[in-house]
Amino acid sequence: MDDNVTSKPQLNFFEDTGGRKGIFKWILSTDHKRIGLLYFYSIISFFMVGVALGLLMRLELLEPGGQYIDANTYNSAFTLHGVIMIFLFIIPGIPAVFGNLILPIIIGAKDVAFPRVNLLSWYLYVIGAFFALSTLVFGDGPADTGWTFYAPYSVNTSTNVSMSVLAAFILGFSSILTGLNFLVTMHRMRAPGMTWMRMPLFAWGLYATAWIQLLATPIVGITLLMIVAERFLGVGLFDPSLGGDPILYQHMFWIYSHPAVYVMILPAMGVISEIIPTFSQRKIFGYKAIAFSSLFIAFVGYTVWGHHMFTSGMSGSARIIFSILTFIVAIPSAIKVFNWLATMYGGSIDLKPAMLFALGFIFLFLIGGLTGLVVGALATDVHLHDTYFVVGHFHYVMFGGTGFAFIAALYYWFPKIYGKMYDVKQATIAFWVMFTGFNILYFPMLVVGIMGMPRRYYDYLPQFHVPNIISTVGSWILVTGLIMVIINFFKAKKISAEEAKNPWGGLTLEWTVQSPPTVLNFDEIPTVTSGPYEYQNKEER
Ligand code: HEM
Ligand SMILES: [Cu+2]
Numbered sequence: 001m002d003d004n005v006t007s008k009p010q011l012n013f014f015e016d017t018g019g020r021k022g023i024f025k026w027i028l029s030t031d032h033k034r035i036g037l038l039y040f041y042s043i044i045s046f047f048m049v050g051v052a053l054g055l056l057m058r059l060e061l062l063e064p065g066g067q068y069i070d071a072n073t074y075n076s077a078f079t080l081h082g083v084i085m086i087f088l089f090i091i092p093g094i095p096a097v098f099g100n101l102i103l104p105i106i107i108g109a110k111d112v113a114f115p116r117v118n119l120l121s122w123y124l125y126v127i128g129a130f131f132a133l134s135t136l137v138f139g140d141g142p143a144d145t146g147w148t149f150y151a152p153y154s155v156n157t158s159t160n161v162s163m164s165v166l167a168a169f170i171l172g173f174s175s176i177l178t179g180l181n182f183l184v185t186m187h188r189m190r191a192p193g194m195t196w197m198r199m200p201l202f203a204w205g206l207y208a209t210a211w212i213q214l215l216a217t218p219i220v221g222i223t224l225l226m227i228v229a230e231r232f233l234g235v236g237l238f239d240p241s242l243g244g245d246p247i248l249y250q251h252m253f254w255i256y257s258h259p260a261v262y263v264m265i266l267p268a269m270g271v272i273s274e275i276i277p278t279f280s281q282r283k284i285f286g287y288k289a290i291a292f293s294s295l296f297i298a299f300v301g302y303t304v305w306g307h308h309m310f311t312s313g314m315s316g317s318a319r320i321i322f323s324i325l326t327f328i329v330a331i332p333s334a335i336k337v338f339n340w341l342a343t344m345y346g347g348s349i350d351l352k353p354a355m356l357f358a359l360g361f362i363f364l365f366l367i368g369g370l371t372g373l374v375v376g377a378l379a380t381d382v383h384l385h386d387t388y389f390v391v392g393h394f395h396y397v398m399f400g401g402t403g404f405a406f407i408a409a410l411y412y413w414f415p416k417i418y419g420k421m422y423d424v425k426q427a428t429i430a431f432w433v434m435f436t437g438f439n440i441l442y443f444p445m446l447v448v449g450i451m452g453m454p455r456r457y458y459d460y461l462p463q464f465h466v467p468n469i470i471s472t473v474g475s476w477i478l479v480t481g482l483i484m485v486i487i488n489f490f491k492a493k494k495i496s497a498e499e500a501k502n503p504w505g506g507l508t509l510e511w512t513v514q515s516p517p518t519v520l521n522f523d524e525i526p527t528v529t530s531g532p533y534e535y536q537n538k539e540e541r
Helices: 032-060 071-090 093-106 115-134 161-188 201-233 246-280 287-303 316-344 353-376 378-384 388-418 424-451 462-490 497-501 535-540
Strands: none
Touching (some): 032 115, 032 388, 032 462, 201 246, 287 316, 316 353, 353 388, 353 424, 388 424, 388 497, 424 462
């Protein structure tokens, strides 16, 4: 590959505004990198609202009895917290931000296949987010149903379920369009010589994700419309008092929402698969196994939704089959973890912040995955269903997994996008604060869940007091770490174009372009002649 380090830097995408002024150079731009940053700033803003609600709940749960908020407010708080974290943060997070920022560059393309549709996706995201948050002021307040909107309660409650559901519906379109855009981009716009088996693993993660976005999201769209139809027209679809079937709702909801957990985790696994080889300076172990396990997860992930309904009244044989299938999906995830560990084995590991967060991901995701097997096993789930064990489990997967991978990706690609560098020492401290706070916050939830404390209540019995104190104190430590991460990015300093070009010694294509990249990314589209992680042949390149 042609190395242009000595040539004069061209205008980068911050400087090259396409002739637009002021805010228009952002909100009318079709450049994938600007759209990625639009997503980044909006997603982070909503994430902070979600965190604030989480802290509020933890504060209320510091002691038994009611202190700061009443039961109804608590119900709205956990619903809005769930809706924000799921639909506004963790589902769009990595694909919309880092998929947009990095995917075209990493496969050697000038942009995504449909740049205007890409901008439209962001507008849909913002409109959906506006509807979700507007429930704070419109109608009888935010939904109090939980983010799953289970019928028949969601059909009958007076809170603003219709608006929340409409928000999720619009956000679904945003997700579908992004997935479609990425699929076409990967099929049609890879650089010459980049065969499928030379495509970086981050792109593979997004590829598997995009199929789920495209095929599963419409189902939840229809389901949510059915809720609205039932609320406004009184058609008896889900409410038994009108002749409907609430179990039907649960099936339809989870046929989307289980695959959606892979929309949350597959891109994160893609990020980790980029970071581990770079900071071990070693070829990834089992490239094909990692690439195909993503597809396998996406495929088998469609068949396991019933594990959310073990206690809803399913036949015994259906429950056993869903339980077995759930265990089968664990296999490809474990394959990835083993391959990452095998890559590190014998490598020269450099514990830079991105790598620390990647290792944090592996550790926390492992706990998330193992507790997932506990709730995936029929017998233990019947005991643990709707207890705090489940809350602990999914925070380990979503926050400890995808959330940590999001921050890892940020530390990894930050110099590429901004041409700046954050304080590495502070980032390292922030990691340890976050990691410690995280475990203090969520591990007691697993314990108190096994003790029998139910979830989604604003109060608890006195015997659950101690783990709840620990947990709430953990939430303060975790948030301190988060604030440190954010401040560190604000204080990042400009570094020379040359330093920022490839600070970690990565071999994928984004490290060959200037930092920040130009609008067209490449002066000339490169020709790819080898796989993405050939560290052992590095000297020959
Ligand atoms: C400082 C960070 C956070 C804190 C303190 C926190 C705390 C909580 C608490 C106390 C609940 C209520 C549990 C219950 O009563 O059942 C909850 C629910 C939930 N959290 Fe978090 N959380 C945080 C971050 C996150 C993140 C990053 C995500 C997703 C990526 C997330 C996703 C959820 C979901 C989906 C629910 C379920 C809501 C429902 O039951 O409808 N949380 N969280
Ligand atoms: Cu599931």
